[in-house]
Amino acid sequence: MVDLTRLSPILEQLAHSAAEVDRRRGEQTHFLFDVRLFACRSRLLVPCVNETQAMLKSMINEQQAGILNSERAQHLSEKLVAQIEAIQRELKTQAIRRAEPKHSSHYKKPISDLYQDLAQHQEWERRLDQMVREKEKQVASCASYTEQQKRQKELLATEQRLVRCRAAMIKLEQRITYREQND
Numbered sequence: 001m002v003d004l005t006r007l008s009p010i011l012e013q014l015a016h017s018a019a020e021v022d023r024r025r026g027e028q029t030h031f032l033f034d035v036r037l038f039a040c041r042s043r044l045l046v047p048c049v050n051e052t053q054a055m056l057k058s059m060i061n062e063q064q065a066g067i068l069n070s071e072r073a074q075h076l077s078e079k080l081v082a083q084i085e086a087i088q089r090e091l092k093t094q095a096i097r098r099a100e101p102k103h104s105s106h107y108k109k110p111i112s113d114l115y116q117d118l119a120q121h122q123e124w125e126r127r128l129d130q131m132v133r134e135k136e137k138q139v140a141s142c143a144s145y146t147e148q149q150k151r152q153k154e155l156l157a158t159e160q161r162l163v164r165c166r167a168a169m170i171k172l173e174q175r176i177t178y179r180e181q182n183d
Contacts, residue, residue, distance in 0.1 A: 125165050
């Protein structure tokens with residue numbers, strides 16, 4: 001029988017590369033691979049590598065237990081090779097994919113979604129503003145210097161969140177205005 005353990009280092013390297021790519025580009029808009037190849041239906045590479053590693057472990061366990069017949073071994077080996085090749089292909093095409101121009105629909109959210117996002121941000125702004133007022137009261141009512149320092153840090157962090165929320169709202173409002181005038 002074939003020594004399946006030789007594939008483990010290859011899959012370890014693929015797992016490392018896949019993790020780097022996933023961190024850099026994030027989740028994709030569509031599943032990366034066909035469901036006939038990967039059951040996990042993932043928009044990231046790491047779950048696909050994990051599925052391949054799990055299949056390899058299963059094959060090794062079946063082989064060691066003496067229950068891996070030649071027909072099953074042939075089928076699983078073909079699928080394993082196809083999965084490894086698909087992952088390697090996806091990793092090799094990263095430079096090409098980054099250079100591809102994105103279709104305008106990739107960037108265009110429906111205007112109704114933009115309004116929903118704006119409403120959500122307005123709700124967050126209201127809550128954050130309320131939290132700032134509560135934190136200000138807590139700072140004012142502190143008995144000890146160390147407690148006051150702690151509360152001031154919390155207040156500053158909440159104020160920074162509020163500033164980021166308001167900046168995001170301004171961007172959303174600008175996008176909505178632009179879309180209303182140009183669509």
